[in-house]
Amino acid sequence: MxxxxxxxxxxxxxxxxxxxxxxxxxxxxxxxxxxxxxxxxxxxxxxxxxxxxxxxxxxxxxxxxxxxxxxxxxxxxxxxxxxxxxxxxxxxxxxxxxxxxxxxxxxxxxxxxxxxxxxxxxxxxxxxxxxxxxxxxxxxxxxxxxxxxxxxxxxxxxxxxxxxxxxxxxxxxxxxxxxxxxxxxxxxxxxxxxxxxxxxxxxxxxxxxxxxxxxxxxxxxxxxxxxxxxxxxxxxGRELGERFPERNCQIGETKLEVRNLTVNGLFKDISFSLKKGEVLAVAGLMGAGRTEVAQTIFGYRKASSGEIFIDGKKATIKSPIDAMNHRIGFVTEDRKTQGLVLDFSIKENIALANLKKCSSSGVLNKEKETSMVMKYIEDLKIRTSSPEQSAKSLSGGNQQKVVIGKWLGTDPEILILDEPTRGVDIGAKKEIYHIINQLAEAGVAILMISSELPEVIGIADRVIVMQEGKLTGEVNKEQMTQEVIMHYATGGEQLVY
Amino acid sequence: MSIKSKEMLSKLGPLFGLLLLIIIVSVLNPSFLSIANIFNVLRQVSISAIIAFGMTFVILTGGIDLSVGSTLALTGAIAASLLAGGLDPFLTMGIALILGLILGAINGVVITKGKVAPFIATLATMTIYRGLTLVFTEGRPISGLGDHYSFQLFGKGYFLGFPVPVVTMVIAFFILYFILQKTTFGRRVYAVGGNEEAAKLSGINTDRVKIAVYAITGFLAALSALILTSRLNSAQPTAGESYELDAIAAVVLGGTSLNGGKGWIFGTLIGALIIGVLNNGMNLIGVSSFWQQVVKGIVILLAVLMDRKKSA
Missing domain, CATH: 3.40.50.300 (P-loop containing nucleotide triphosphate hydrolases)
Incomplete structure (x- = not known):
């Protein structure tokens, strides 16, 4: 003892x-x-x-x-x-x-x-x-x-x-x-x-x-x-209220359509569509290929076959730069290895995807950079004493908000969030849900990969489920339960803790 | 003390080291402080510092360039041969600089498109460029460059009372400092070294950034070659041997991390000056050239160990 x-x-x-x-x-x-x-x-x-x-x-x-x-x-x-x-x-x-x-x-x-x-x-x-x-x-x-x-x-x-x-x-x-x-x-x-x-x-x-x-x-x-x-x-130390805040949202026309997207050896024939103002969750077990699909849409991975349509038009996305030109943002799963330059300040990290905005003819403009960064520090309630604070010294939740801020700076019309609340404490989680809601209400189409089923059910309008590289199911808000999603995610086997 | 000023203090560590060194050397031999000697030190430093500036860019991206000395030799030999053949000195200088840029860019392309580790890629090109120099010069120095006033000026002249190579170094420093600290390109250089994957996923063309830093380094090696060729009024096939090591030493003495992403070019200037003052000072004091190497090595080691202590 x-x-x-x-x-x-x-x-x-x-x-x-x-x-x-x-x-x-x-x-x-x-x-x-x-x-x-x-x-x-x-x-x-x-x-x-x-x-x-x-x-x-x-x-x-x-x-x-x-x-x-x-x-x-x-x-x-x-x-x-x-x-x-x-x-x-x-x-x-x-x-x-x-x-x-x-x-x-x-x-x-x-x-x-x-x-x-x-x-x-x-x-x-x-x-x-x-x-x-x-x-x-x-x-x-x-x-x-x-x-x-x-x-x-x-x-x-x-x-x-x-x-x-x-x-x-x-x-x-x-x-x-x-x-x-x-x-x-x-x-x-x-x-x-x-x-x-x-x-x-x-x-x-x-x-x-x-x-x-x-x-x-x-x-x-x-x-x-x-x-x-x-x-x-x-x-x-206080009542947190609803764990998942309400969203009031008009779902619009189809923004993104993915048809038969395949990367040999990783996933096959993935097709789905995503509407403006909609939060579409991608559920599944680790290793089901969800992150890889997101990386392919974002041009970080090369597709073997398949097509991507944005606003009904075929889009050619061969690199993250192409994806950003199509107004896609990607909040990656692993903040430390993919999202942040840890030795950079909050300011430099947020500016990283927005260097054009913060400069004129290649020369950085300090005022533009600082004012853009301050806006996201306030909007996202990033807790820091100064935008010059290094990203390394922030808590998980604040680090995640910096990554989100980086992408909000690009004015995305499609935002992919890969495990947006992993390793984030419960207060910050709720704030991130709140940010997702605000974005959806502003008409951003949101694709959220999450392994936390309560979160999927609490936040998503619709969920698609992947298992071992294949799309195995689609569930609407009304039918969403952990059991149904798990059923598709495991290929029919029911799991009990 | 705020985080910022603490950071500043640790950044200025190398500067204090340099001042300390200058004080020690001038106490041991006051003639160190004569204008003639100081100009002499600065003239020697200018060549290695300009190369080290380029090396700073490369190391900030997490890479390394071992081929700078060979690039210097090859561009110097070609420039000398063009001049000896009677080509206009300005055209010659332009050709040498562009050649340096291309030799550097080749390093960058091999590293990014060929996915070869920078150490290996530039080890190979170091050997290739040196070999080409020997082939081109048939192993003999090239002299008889004629007496073009403008070319002579480049290595031996004075501008407003200062040696031209020193002026060139200072101008290069300010331009490169501006590029690193104030431009989007500079920010990308730090980002690639800090976290390449995050940089790529933030829409940065990391291959292009890397090719650019190697090209800049090649360009600066060619610039050094022109100064050296002008000073010696000839080109030596063995010119620039082990310059890459002095450049790396200057960068490291200046506090730039070999892992990339952290450091600044002012530190490199100080690092190059430390090595220059050390060389000159030991000559003045009468330290044997064999012992000089031992001392230089120990200074580099001490600087790095102190840096470790600080960051731990």
Whole structure:
């Protein structure tokens, strides 16, 4: 059992944790929730020895501990599995599992390869994963890599496992396997701290939930005795009202029509249409080919065959520049690798897709640039002290708004949003839904890829579903339920958490 | 202190380093500060600094150009041969600069369209351009360039009391500074180095930006070649050997990241001056040329280590 009491921590005068408590019983799955910046990760970094606390007490199994490094925490069986997995893709599964604790013949340094492979295989089988231990780990799906991370923790006798956003990159089927594994380990007395923004998952798997807000402790609840609204209210410290704001919108004529779009090996014969003022969601499991379709429409990928019509006219889109000339904007899935230049300021990032607007004959015009950027900082409620602040230092939600601002600057008539609220806290999520509504009301045609079904149902006018590179269904607002969408997304199999 | 002024201070680190170096050298040998010597240092620096300016563009995009020294040799040899053959000096200079631009653009095309890593692509062209120089000159220096006043002026003359190469360097600096900081092209250069994928997805033709920076670098190498050829009144087939390393050193000393996306050209100017003052100062103090290399290497290493500390 772990008890953290009166934990405080500040960085250069900034208080990030103030008298926070958290306790984890044996064989418990305990959710830690709060908006971005609430202090969840700082709390866990203190528990795992990455940070040292300024005040407070950490008690593990009745013993007061002072961890100075993750190694200290590991001795007490505390292991953190980070969102970015700690897997070396070019090593084999067995090599990854035994990384840093290889079995050798005495002190010679000669590896007992066979034995490690055998043990790795057995350990993974116990966790429900049947893979060849000699396989290159990078060739496995993210879900399987996650199980390998857990196996690594188990192999080093972990009793307390902290998982940070474990499902962010998993398909529903993989989430199911992960949950099964977690439940089995829980039955053996292993405890989990589960950090996630996904309320549905927390209610599906956790026993208790502790909520933090602005570096302070708000409270703890037993999952069966609480509900969604209470948790949200505790997190934001106010009633948030409707989770999905109302939209009042005239759906107009067809803006975009995609016919038989194909990229060999990725997706085939995708056809759909999108109207002005409409929000069309694309649902499906990870790897169904949704992002690839969006990239192809935007000219980032070359189509093998198929046609795209805009305003009824055939459009030739061979590059993002062509797409932008057709007034298409693309808020990409991964902010950090595709959306932002992290070393650039907010201003420079927003201006990036709008350099023509911010200049005359190739020379940047500071006033034009600043006034355009200030408009989006205000319109989108980007929380910052200055447009010169670097994008790197912003929270996930604010980073996402900067990417959206970049595209709003181009006055898009078609806006593609790929997972617009991934890794974004609940307050910022609602603001992003609000922005989507405003755009639709202004007549922008919106194509939204989302893996969060409640979001799809709450926001979309219509949803198309993809499975393994094919379009398997289309659902109207009236028929939209999670079950119907899942049915198409899995090719008929029903999934239960 | 605000983030901005902190950033400014760390950016000016190399400048403090240069001032410190100047103070040390002038204490050890006061003749360092004579006008004649300072002009001498600046004249030497002008050639390497102009090449390093180009290198800054390339490194800001996350690339590297090893072929600058060979480009200098080839354009210098051709310019010398044209002059020796009696061609008009202005036409000659124009041809050399355009040739430099083309040699650079070839690097850019191989890197972008051929998808060859910049290190490998320019390692190959470095060898090719050097080989072509040797073929063209048959391994012998080209002299007998005639006494065109305008061409002589380019490397040896004075303008308003300042050596012309130094004036050329300063003009080049201001033009390139303006391009990097104040134009959309400059912004694109930083964006390509900062996050190429995001730049591409923001509608930037990243291939075109890259080809342009290599072409600029080739052009500037040719400009240096003209200064050098004018100063020596001849072209050497081995001219510019290991200049690429001095250029890279100047860029790095100036605080530009080899990963691209971060840095500025003022730093490169300071970096080139540090190397120039170090060379000259050690000569004045009487350090043996063998030890000079050791000291230069240590200075570069220290500068980079201090930079690491700062960013950590």
């Amino acid at each position: 772990i008890e953290m009491k009166g934990i405080s921590k500040s960085f250069s005068g900034n208080v990030v944790l103030d008298n926070v408590q958290f306790n984890l019983a044996d064989g418990e799955i305990h959710a830690l929730m709060g908006e971005n910046g609430a202090g969840k990760s700082t709390m866990m970094k203190i528990l795992s020895g990455i940070y040292t606390k300024d005040a407070g007490e950490v008690v593990v199994d009745g013993e007061v501990v002072h961890f100075k490094s993750p190694k200290d925490a590991e001795k007490y069986g505390i292991i953190v599995i980070h969102q970015e997995l700690n897997i070396l893709p070019d090593l084999t599964v067995a090599q990854n599992l035994f990384l840093g604790k290889e079995l050798t013949y005495g002190k010679t340094g000669i590896l007992k390869t066979r034995q490690m492979e055998k043990e790795a295989h057995e350990l993974l089988l116990r966790l429900g994963l049947d893979v060849n231990p000699r396989m290159r780990t990078g060739d496995l799906s993210v879900g399987k890599q996650q199980i390998i991370e857990i196996a690594k923790a188990i192999a080093s006798d972990a009793k307390y496992i902290v998982m940070d956003e474990p499902t962010a990159a998993l398909t529903d089927r993989e989430i199911e396997t992960l949950f099964k594994t977690i439940r089995e380990l829980k039955a053996k007395g292993i405890s989990f701290v589960y950090i996630s923004h996904r309320m549905e998952e927390i209610f599906a798997i956790c026993d208790r939930i502790t909520i933090l807000r602005d570096g302070g402790y708000v409270g703890v609840r037993n999952i069966p005795e609480t509900n969604f609204d209470e948790i949200v209210a505790m997190m934001v």
